[in-house]
Amino acid sequence: MSERRTFIRRRPFSSLLLLVLVVIGLLGWQNRVALQAFPSIISAYTAKEYCSCRYVMDNPAEYCAGYVKQWVPSALSDDAAARRVTASGMGRTSSAAWKGQRQGCQLEP
Known part of the structure; x- marks a missing residue:
């Protein structure tokens, strides 16, 4: 009498890996809106914080x-004459500009 073994018993590590991938996929699908917004957060944070540091707090460039440096690479462009900063990271670009002493820096649409 031949005994039929299930896939899980024959390949326990492959089964566990498959289960982990399914769980990660479900979590990703459940949080898809937040995951789509994440790349924009990197460039917006960099532009806003650099602008505030530079033009509100009046620190050197x-x-x-160094203050806004992150693990995720981003590029900065500082227009000192217009007091406007543009930052790019993870395929998105955001700009922030100094609006005045009372308003400080604001992200531009």
Whole structure:
């Protein structure tokens, strides 16, 4: 009498890996809106914080570049004459500009 073994008993590590991938996929689908917004957060944070550091707190450019440095690479463009900062990261670009002493820096649409 031949005994039929199930896939789980024959390949326990493959089964566990498959289960983990399914759970990650379900979590990703459940949080898809937040995951789509994440790339924009990186560039917006960098632009807003650099602008605030540079033009509201009046710190040197080198200090502010170090202040906003993240693990995720981003590029900064600082227009000192217009007091406007543009940051790019993860395929998205955001800009922030100094609006005045009382308003500080604001993200631009």
